[in-house]
Amino acid sequence: MAFFLVAFGLLLHVLFWGTGLALLATPRRWRNCWPVFCAPAGLALQSATVWAGAYAGLTGTNAYGHASEALPLLLLGLGLWRRGGGAGRALARFGGLGVVMAATLTLLVFPLSRASRELTTNSLGSCDAADYAAGARVLQEFARGDRTGFLGLTEVVKVASVDNFYDFWLRLNHFTPSALIALNDAVLGLAPYQITGLLTAVLLVLSLPMAFWMARAVLGYRASVSLWIAAIYGLSPLTWYAVAHVAMSQLIAAQAIALVTWAGVALWRARLSWRRGWEMSGILFIAYWLILGSYNFILLVCLVPVLAYAGGNAVLNGTWGRLARWAVMMVAPLLACGVVFLERVLGLAERFTLFRQFDFGWRIPALSPEGWLGGVQGTEFEPLGLWARMSLSLALVGLLLVALGRDSRRRGRVAYCAVSLTLPILVGYAYLEARGALLGTNASYDAYKLFAVFYPGLLAGFCYWTYLLRSRRVGLRVAAAVFMALVTLANFSSAEGFVMRMKAPPWTVDAKLIDISRIEQMPDVASVNVRIPDMWGRLWANALLLRKPQYFYWHTYEGRRDTFLRGQWDLNGGLIQTSLPGEGTVRINDRLALLNTGNPSFVRPRNGEGWYDLEYEPHTGNRWRWTSASAKIYLEANSHPLRTTWRLRRVHSLAQRDLQVWIAGKLVSTQPVGTGFTDLIVPDVMVPAGGAVLELRTDAPLVVPPGDSRGLGVQIFGIEIAVAQQ
Numbered sequence: 001m002a003f004f005l006v007a008f009g010l011l012l013h014v015l016f017w018g019t020g021l022a023l024l025a026t027p028r029r030w031r032n033c034w035p036v037f038c039a040p041a042g043l044a045l046q047s048a049t050v051w052a053g054a055y056a057g058l059t060g061t062n063a064y065g066h067a068s069e070a071l072p073l074l075l076l077g078l079g080l081w082r083r084g085g086g087a088g089r090a091l092a093r094f095g096g097l098g099v100v101m102a103a104t105l106t107l108l109v110f111p112l113s114r115a116s117r118e119l120t121t122n123s124l125g126s127c128d129a130a131d132y133a134a135g136a137r138v139l140q141e142f143a144r145g146d147r148t149g150f151l152g153l154t155e156v157v158k159v160a161s162v163d164n165f166y167d168f169w170l171r172l173n174h175f176t177p178s179a180l181i182a183l184n185d186a187v188l189g190l191a192p193y194q195i196t197g198l199l200t201a202v203l204l205v206l207s208l209p210m211a212f213w214m215a216r217a218v219l220g221y222r223a224s225v226s227l228w229i230a231a232i233y234g235l236s237p238l239t240w241y242a243v244a245h246v247a248m249s250q251l252i253a254a255q256a257i258a259l260v261t262w263a264g265v266a267l268w269r270a271r272l273s274w275r276r277g278w279e280m281s282g283i284l285f286i287a288y289w290l291i292l293g294s295y296n297f298i299l300l301v302c303l304v305p306v307l308a309y310a311g312g313n314a315v316l317n318g319t320w321g322r323l324a325r326w327a328v329m330m331v332a333p334l335l336a337c338g339v340v341f342l343e344r345v346l347g348l349a350e351r352f353t354l355f356r357q358f359d360f361g362w363r364i365p366a367l368s369p370e371g372w373l374g375g376v377q378g379t380e381f382e383p384l385g386l387w388a389r390m391s392l393s394l395a396l397v398g399l400l401l402v403a404l405g406r407d408s409r410r411r412g413r414v415a416y417c418a419v420s421l422t423l424p425i426l427v428g429y430a431y432l433e434a435r436g437a438l439l440g441t442n443a444s445y446d447a448y449k450l451f452a453v454f455y456p457g458l459l460a461g462f463c464y465w466t467y468l469l470r471s472r473r474v475g476l477r478v479a480a481a482v483f484m485a486l487v488t489l490a491n492f493s494s495a496e497g498f499v500m501r502m503k504a505p506p507w508t509v510d511a512k513l514i515d516i517s518r519i520e521q522m523p524d525v526a527s528v529n530v531r532i533p534d535m536w537g538r539l540w541a542n543a544l545l546l547r548k549p550q551y552f553y554w555h556t557y558e559g560r561r562d563t564f565l566r567g568q569w570d571l572n573g574g575l576i577q578t579s580l581p582g583e584g585t586v587r588i589n590d591r592l593a594l595l596n597t598g599n600p601s602f603v604r605p606r607n608g609e610g611w612y613d614l615e616y617e618p619h620t621g622n623r624w625r626w627t628s629a630s631a632k633i634y635l636e637a638n639s640h641p642l643r644t645t646w647r648l649r650r651v652h653s654l655a656q657r658d659l660q661v662w663i664a665g666k667l668v669s670t671q672p673v674g675t676g677f678t679d680l681i682v683p684d685v686m687v688p689a690g691g692a693v694l695e696l697r698t699d700a701p702l703v704v705p706p707g708d709s710r711g712l713g714v715q716i717f718g719i720e721i722a723v724a725q726q
Contacts, residue, residue, distance in 0.1 A: 003113035006195060007105055010184055010202045017072040018042025023079025023087060025282030029270065031083065032090040035097075036213045040259050041207035041250060043180065044286040045072065047293050050139055051178035051341065052589055054170060060141045065186025080127065096227050097212055097454050101205050103145035104725065107202040107495065108243060111502035115618070119190070121197035123536065124379060125362075126245035129200075129381050130539030131557055133192035135169045140185055140192070142166060149547040156551060157559045159348040165546075168559045171347040172354075176293030177248035192543065193509045200243050203251040209235050214460040218265050218421070220414055223465045232487065233459055236374045237381065237494035238452055239271040241654065244379065244502055249294035250452050256290035257302045259283060264306030264330055265417065268309035278331030284333035292337060292344040298453055301428070303330065305457055309420035338358050354558065361445025366433045369393040372462050374491040380500050392490075395483055399465035402476065415464065422461035425454045430535035434702055493633040504618050507536045510624025512591045512621070517544040519571070522586075525594060529553070532573035533607065534614050541571060552607075570595040575614070576605045576633065581725040593622075601723045603642055603687060608632030610696075612710060624650075625695055627713040636691040643724040646682040650717035658699035659714055661685070664692040673698075673714050 014417045018041035025041060025123060026034040049068050050061060058064050081086055115122050140153060144166050150157070151165040162168045169175055181199060182190050188195070211233035216226035233239060242250050263284050270276050291299050314323035338345045365381045370392035374385055383389055404415050429447050436443030451458065470482035519525055527549040532538040538556050555562040573592045579585050584599035595602060610631035616623050651659070653673045661669040661682050667683045685694070700713030 003114075003198065004106070006119060006188070006190070007109045008102075008203060009188065011101070011105060011205060012178075013184060014039065014042040014046065014202070014206060016042070016076075017045050018408065019071055020077070020079040021045050021286075023083050024075060025286065026249050027266075027276070027279035027283065029279075030217075030266075032086065032093070033213075033217075034083070034289050035091050036089070037096045037286075038261070039209055040286055040290060042072075042130070042237075043203075043206065044174070044293075045075075046183050047176040047179045050183050051170075051175070051293075054139065054144050054166075054255060055447055057143050057145060057584050058469045059143045059146075060139060061182045061186035062140055065183055067687055068183070069187065069208070078275060083469045091546055093690065094209075096223070097209060097230065100227055100231050100234065101208050104208065104231070105201065105205045107196065107235075108204065108240075112197060112201070113424070114503040115505055116508060116510075118187050118196035118511075119198070120509045121193050121195075121246065122502065122509075123246050123507040124244040124501065124505055125507070126247065127507075127535050127539050127557070128248070129196045129246035130536065130543050131399065132174065132177045132246070132248055134197050134539070134543035134546065135173060135175070136181035136185065136192040136196070137543055138166055138169055139179055139183075140182035143547075149633075150542070150550050151546065153549050154563050155563055159558050165559060167343075168458075172351060173558065174249040174294055175344070176252055176290065179293070180248075180652075188655070190472060193514065193540070196248075197246055199219045199253070200246045200248050200251065203248055204234065204239050204243050207239070207251055207255040207258075210255040210262075211456040211459065213262055214456045215422075215463070218262055218457070219418055219464065221459050221460075221463070221466060222469075225463075228484070228488075229460060229463055229466075232374065233456065234492050235491040235495045236455070237376050237379070237491070237498070238448075238455055239640045240495060240498045241379070241381070241448075242452060243504070244498055244505075247452075248559055250449060252290055252293075253295040253298050253453045254456055256287045256294070257298070259287040260291075260302055261306045261421070261457050263287065264303070264326075265309060267324075267329055268282065268310045268326055272329075274324055274329075275496070277325075277332070281333045281336075284330065285337050287507075288334050288337040289341060292341050295453065296348055297343045299334075299348070300451075304424050304428075305454065306330075308424050309417055312416065312420060315542025324404075327415075342698055350595055359442050361442040361449075363436070363442060364444045364448045366447070367398045367446065370490075372396070372458070373487050374494055375487075376490075376494060377497070379498050392486065395486075396462070396465070397485060399461075399468065399480065403465045403467050418461040418464045421454075421457040425450065425458055474715045506616055506618065509540055510621065512589045513537060513540055514544070515592060516571070517587050518588065519545055519594065520547045525542075525569050525586075527551070527567040527569070528594075529567035529570045529572050529597070531565075531604075531606075533575075537573050541573070545571075565597075568597060570597060570604060574605075574607065575609070575623060575716065576721065577718065578603060578721045578723065580723050583615070584723075591621075600638060600640070601642055601726055603644070603691075603721065603723060604636040605719075605721060606634045606636070608634050610694070612712075622717060624715050624717045626710065626715050627698075628711060629698060629702060629713055631696045631713070633694045633696075634691070635687050635694060637687050637689065640689050640726070642687040642726075644685045644687055645722045646685055647720040647722070648680040648682070648716055648718075650677045650715075651680050651718065652677045652713060652715040653698075653699065654703040654705060657698045657714070660695075660697040660699075662695040662697060664688055677717075 015038045018038035021041040022034045022037040123129050154163045157165045162171055208230045212230035214227050215221045215229040263280050370389055375392045429451050432443045432447035468476045471477050481612040529551045530538055530541050551565050551567045552560050552562050580599050580601050584596045586594040610628045651673050656674050658670050659673045671680050698713045704711050
């Protein structure tokens with residue numbers, strides 16, 4: 001129940017923040033449609049408030065979060081005074097949209113509530129959630145000039161021209177998602193790990209009004225069809241993928257781009273006067289700030305569809321003067337926004353430099369036409385079967401061609417708008433997919449992001465065939481209705497797949513990971529080497545330990561560079577755990593421990609070659625790794641030999657084999673391993689002064705299980721190294 005209460009509380013809180021600003025900023029001609037703009041207005045106002053608090057030197061949102069509630073309340077009073085009694089009637093007109101939003105949020109939150117009993121955050125693979133949470137703690141608990149703990153550790157956090165962790169969020173990283181977490185946490189009295197995932201689901205729901213508005217106001221679909229498109233947007237695997245991977249900035253940018261696109265189309269269609277441009281400037285300022293605060297780099301292409309629309313009309317009709325006036329009205333709010341939030345603009349060049357240095361993301365399958373409307377299977381965009389894929393693709397293309405071919409002159413202008421919304425983005429999408437395939441890079445990840453941030457407009461354009469529901473020919477109406485049912489079924493099927501997988505996610509912030517926060521209260525622990533092999537755990541450790549200097553062996557996202565391990569304590573969170581004699585070990589739980597690097601018996605193990613990736617069972621918390629024929633463990637030790645005892649927990653193989661333990665080139669133990677689970681004890685393993693390499697070898701043939709390409713040796717659930725007293 002807590003998941004649903006907090007999720008709907010977050011939704012209503014953002015809408016409360018946006019209501020007054022929407023009443024004031026909505027242009028006069030569309031004043032009865034102000035509820036559509038509440039979501040982007042609320043997000044922009046919350047984000048801008050945290051930005052102002054940072055530059056005012058306030059000690060995080062914890063210091064001013066509750067007091068800031070007076071701002072939306074004041075704007076609400078001004079908006080109601082300006083709009084009068086018509087505000088309530090306008091709100092009632094969008095009741096159907098509210099029902100769709102509530103139903104979508106309920107469906108999104110359901111698997112999250114089943115994955116954990118306590119409020120927490122999960123992911124199907126991406127580690128963005130921990131990154132956002134770290135920024136949220138920075139903005140929630142610290143002042144901009146604070147350089148304590150990790151914040152001022154330039155050696156680790158320096159990125160381009162930024163030399164501290166606070167300015168990294170203001171200038172380079174995704175500011176707005178962390179700002180939203182920080183402000184809502186401060187008001188609700190929660191921690192970042194508790195609401196990051198829920199707020200991502202809320203951001204998708206807050207995007208539905210823009211999906212509805214693109215269909216209704218830009219392409220002129222009926223209200224019922226526009227509601228259906230909004231519902232499909234809320235069910236689409238393209239948007240659920242963003243929620244499952246906690247892609248907050250993507251969801252914010254999507255509704256901001258939709259808002260810019262609508263404003264540009266509305267300006268062009270209206271009687272173009274400077275007064276009209278002034279009235280639209282508030283909406284545009286809100287949209288531009290949302291883009292600058294989240295995906296500031298997408299600013300360079302956010303105007304592509306609307307520029308194609310206006311520019312094409314100018315070319316066809318020779319209205320170049322009109323295009324110039326329109327461009328001024330569109331760009332002036334952008335310039336004003338850039339001046340107010342100058343740091344975000346100045347960081348653009350450095351952001352693109354980082355893109356050239358790092359191949360961000362992962363490979364994502366390309367979408368063919370049926371996938372544009374949600375026709376995929378699984379949660380990784382796997383294509384449908386060949387016949388279903390071809391049938392749906394041909395049906396979509398055929399219906400679009402028929403709809404475009406039967407247009408009247410009036411609707412022809414709308415058809416041109418639909419083409420402007422879709423064709424330029426499809427060209428960019430195809431280019432990025434081709435680039436990734438040719439160069440072997442992760443450009444398909446960039447292609448998905450491009451497609452996703454423009455998806456409200458793309459989806460509306462792809463559904464142009466819904467005009468056939470008005471056709472006088474019964475056959476065309478039936479064909480359109482049947483295809484609408486198939487699209488609905490496909491998206492429900494995809495949503496069901498996400499629900500099932502998100503109920504047991506591969507990554508979660510569980511109680512053992514949260515235990516890391518206790519280290520901040522340990523005065524004897526002055527600095528920490530974060531030695532957690534998986535990036536999910538390592539990033540959350542960083543977010544939970546910001547008051548301590550931290551060092552990383554592995555490069556861990558931007559702002560957490562790999563350096564020499566200068567910390568006084570190792571935070572060990574891998575499958576290999578070490579117990580030092582005396583007070584050299586502080587046990588956090590059975591998965592995490594602190595090791596004093598100054599202890600005479602200190603030894604630092606590290607997995608080497610021959611180990612497969614860490615695997616994890618969410619419901620039990622079990623973790624394990626498989627070996628190949630030879631798996632190495634590198635041991636760093638102090639300047640004298642150490643006597644150790646090794647315990648290999650729950651060792652298992654798919655076939656009977658002997659497991660040999662070698663250290664420094666010498667065989668020290670041979671023990672049988674079968675298909676059952678057993679613990680192996682290897683006593684009196686001498687680690688030479690300075691360290692050595694320990695190997696786990698097996699001579700028996702490796703086993704390749706069905707559906708797996710790996711040759712597997714033994715499965716190990718944990719290794720415990722006990723160092724004897726010297």
